[in-house]
Amino acid sequence: MTVHSPTSSAASLPAAASETRSAHPAPGGLPMFRPIVDLDTGGVIAVEAAAGGTPAGYSRDIAPAVSAAYAAGREEARLPLVLTVPSGAVIDGSAALAPLHEAMRATRRRPREVVLVVSGDFPPEHRRGLLVGMEGLRTIGYLVAVGGLGASHMPLDLIADASPYAAVLSPELVDRIPGDPRRGALARAVAQMAKGMGIHVLAPLVREEAQLTMLRRWGIRLAQGPLLAPIDWRPSHGRVHVPLPVPAEPEPSAIDLGPRVQEFLMPAVTFGTQATAEEVADALAAEPSITSVILVDEYQRPRASVERGRFLLSIAGPYGHALHAKKPAHRLADPPRIVPKTTPAIAAMQVAGKDSARVYDDLVVVDEVGRCMGIVHVGDLIRHVADLRPAAP
Incomplete structure (x- = not known):
C-alpha cells in the first residue's frame, strides 16, 4: 500500500499504555521496519512493521502484529503503518483482534492510517468468515489488503469478492523474477488483474534492479526491499534510494476519461x-x-x-x-x-x-x-x- 501523524508522541502516552506496550515484547528478536516506496516519486508513503516471523499456513496468532504496532509507537513512526495479520485471527472476528485494536488505541493510531495485510492459508469452509472479518475491519476504518498472492492458497476470485485496498505479491514470486519467465508471467497477470479491479499492487523484498525494471514495466507502483533501503532502516532515517527507471518507448493509447x-x-x-x-x-x-x-x-x-x-x-x-x-x-x-x-x-x-x-x-x-x-x-x-x-x- 505515505503518512501517519498521531496526535502526540509515543513518549507522552499514558502510563497504562506504556505498561501494555512492555507486556508485548517483539518475538524472535528486534522489530523490523521496511519503507513502502512509491516508485514514481521515490517517496516513502508508508512503513511496514514486523516483529518475528509470520506463522506459515493457517494461524490465529496475532501477537507478532500487536508487537509490531507497539514497536512502531516507540519509534514514533508518523507515516501510515502496514501490519500483517493471520487469516485465522480475521476469521475468528473482533474478539481475536481485540489486542490489535487496543494497540491502535494505546499508540494513538487512527484505523484509516493502518493497512492490515491479511495473509496465510485458510480452510475453504471458512471463506465466508474471512470475508465477513475483512468487512468488519473495513467498517472500523482500517485499509485491508491481501498478502501472498501468487504462491499462497488465497483464491483469486476471493480477491474480487473482498475488494481489498491493496494486493501484496508473494515474496517467493518476486524473488524468482526476472530469472524465471513463468513466474514473471504469473506476477504480471496478478498485477494486471489487480489493476483492472482498481487495487494497488505491492511488490515485497525487491533485491535487484532487474526486478525493479520489470515491476515498473508491469505498472506496479509500490515496492519495498533491500534494494531500496538497508535492513536496519528506521522511520527516522527518512528518504531512501530508488534507482531511476530505464527509459522505454510509450505505447500509444487513446484518450478516455481514465481510471477511477x-x-x-x-x-x-x-x-x-x-x-x-x-x-x-x-x-x-x-x-x-x-x-x-x-x-x-x-x-x-x-x-x-x-x-x-x-x-x-x-x-x-x-x-x-x-x-x-x-x-x-x-x-x-x-x-x-x-x-x-x-x-x-x-x-x-x-x-x-x-x-x-x-x-x-x-x-x-x-x-x-x-x-x-x-x-x-x-x-x-x-x-x-x-x-x-x-x-x-
Missing part, C-alpha cells in the same frame, strides 16, 4: 478538527513526504485540508509560531477538495483546476457515506493523463 481516482489513492494523514497548529507542524516536520493533512470529524468525514507549503509559510518564524501554534489548525486550513472514489481521473483533474490558487493541492477521496478514504496527488493524475495522450506524428 481510487486507483491513485494514497493513505491520508488525518487529525481531528480540534488539533492544534503545533501538532500539525510537528507531523509535517517529521516527514518531508507528507504533502497535506486532512482534518476530520468524529465520523471520519473531511472538514478541512492543510496544504504543506502554505501552512508552514504561515507558521514560520517566531511571530508566526507565537500567533498560531497553540490555536486550532483549521484556522490555517482550506475547505477540502472532495471527490467520490468512483470519479474518473480526468473529471478529478477538472475539480483540481477550478481554483487556480490550489491547482496542486491534494484531492480528498471519500466513500459512499462521505468518510475520508485517503488522498490523491494531482501530479499523479497529470502523469497518467499525459501517458494516455498519443504521441504527435
Whole structure:
C-alpha cells in the first residue's frame, strides 16, 4: 500500500499504555521496519512493521502484529503503518483482534492510517468468515489488503469478492523474477488483474534492479526491499534510494476519461478538527513526504485540508509560531477538495483546476457515506493523463 501523524508522541502516552506496550515484547528478536516506496516519486508513503516471523499456513496468532504496532509507537513512526495479520485471527472476528485494536488505541493510531495485510492459508469452509472479518475491519476504518498472492492458497476470485485496498505479491514470486519467465508471467497477470479491479499492487523484498525494471514495466507502483533501503532502516532515517527507471518507448493509447481516482489513492494523514497548529507542524516536520493533512470529524468525514507549503509559510518564524501554534489548525486550513472514489481521473483533474490558487493541492477521496478514504496527488493524475495522450506524428 505515505503518512501517519498521531496526535502526540509515543513518549507522552499514558502510563497504562506504556505498561501494555512492555507486556508485548517483539518475538524472535528486534522489530523490523521496511519503507513502502512509491516508485514514481521515490517517496516513502508508508512503513511496514514486523516483529518475528509470520506463522506459515493457517494461524490465529496475532501477537507478532500487536508487537509490531507497539514497536512502531516507540519509534514514533508518523507515516501510515502496514501490519500483517493471520487469516485465522480475521476469521475468528473482533474478539481475536481485540489486542490489535487496543494497540491502535494505546499508540494513538487512527484505523484509516493502518493497512492490515491479511495473509496465510485458510480452510475453504471458512471463506465466508474471512470475508465477513475483512468487512468488519473495513467498517472500523482500517485499509485491508491481501498478502501472498501468487504462491499462497488465497483464491483469486476471493480477491474480487473482498475488494481489498491493496494486493501484496508473494515474496517467493518476486524473488524468482526476472530469472524465471513463468513466474514473471504469473506476477504480471496478478498485477494486471489487480489493476483492472482498481487495487494497488505491492511488490515485497525487491533485491535487484532487474526486478525493479520489470515491476515498473508491469505498472506496479509500490515496492519495498533491500534494494531500496538497508535492513536496519528506521522511520527516522527518512528518504531512501530508488534507482531511476530505464527509459522505454510509450505505447500509444487513446484518450478516455481514465481510471477511477481510487486507483491513485494514497493513505491520508488525518487529525481531528480540534488539533492544534503545533501538532500539525510537528507531523509535517517529521516527514518531508507528507504533502497535506486532512482534518476530520468524529465520523471520519473531511472538514478541512492543510496544504504543506502554505501552512508552514504561515507558521514560520517566531511571530508566526507565537500567533498560531497553540490555536486550532483549521484556522490555517482550506475547505477540502472532495471527490467520490468512483470519479474518473480526468473529471478529478477538472475539480483540481477550478481554483487556480490550489491547482496542486491534494484531492480528498471519500466513500459512499462521505468518510475520508485517503488522498490523491494531482501530479499523479497529470502523469497518467499525459501517458494516455498519443504521441504527435
